[in-house]
Amino acid sequence: xxxxxxxxxxxxxxxxxxxxxxxxxxxxxxxxxxxxxxxxxxxxxxxxxxxxxxxxxxxxxxxxxxxxxxxxxxxxxxxxxxxxxxxxxxxxxxxxxxxxxxxxxxxxxxxxxxxxxxxxxxxxxxxxxxxxxxxxxxxxxxxxxxxxxxxxxxxxx
Numbered sequence: 001x002x003x004x005x006x007x008x009x010x011x012x013x014x015x016x017x018x019x020x021x022x023x024x025x026x027x028x029x030x031x032x033x034x035x036x037x038x039x040x041x042x043x044x045x046x047x048x049x050x051x052x053x054x055x056x057x058x059x060x061x062x063x064x065x066x067x068x069x070x071x072x073x074x075x076x077x078x079x080x081x082x083x084x085x086x087x088x089x090x091x092x093x094x095x096x097x098x099x100x101x102x103x104x105x106x107x108x109x110x111x112x113x114x115x116x117x118x119x120x121x122x123x124x125x126x127x128x129x130x131x132x133x134x135x136x137x138x139x140x141x142x143x144x145x146x147x148x149x150x151x152x153x154x155x156x157x
Contacts, residue, residue: 014137021118028110032103037062039107041070042096045080046104050093052085079103 025036034042037060044059045051051059057067071094074080079100085091096104119127 024114028114032106037070038074041074042079042100042104045094045096049095052091052093054091056094
């Protein structure tokens, strides 16, 4: 059997790693009574308090209705609040409530522990290189997506 093309194997491996990391994060987050998706929402709000729901949906690549359900759950649990945007009546801005801080601290420790497991066998230099390489892949993909989005669609004919 001929060797498999390296580029194809890189793509499949990245997808496999991402899927498995999501599964592992879901398993671990469950121990704190939340989902990986809720974890992602909380961390994004922590990084950018006051962002609009629409901005968060775009960041997380979620449909607005899916994000609304996640936000409802987090609000019902007293972790976040929505505030009306003073400049846009249709928009809500998202803020953490004090109860979110201890949970975010536990999630940060959990994330550190998880990534210790995931990166086991890589030294700091290799981890840094991996991060730089993945950032380059992300940059290249974003540029390609933007180029493709800017091209006019072919006429249906």
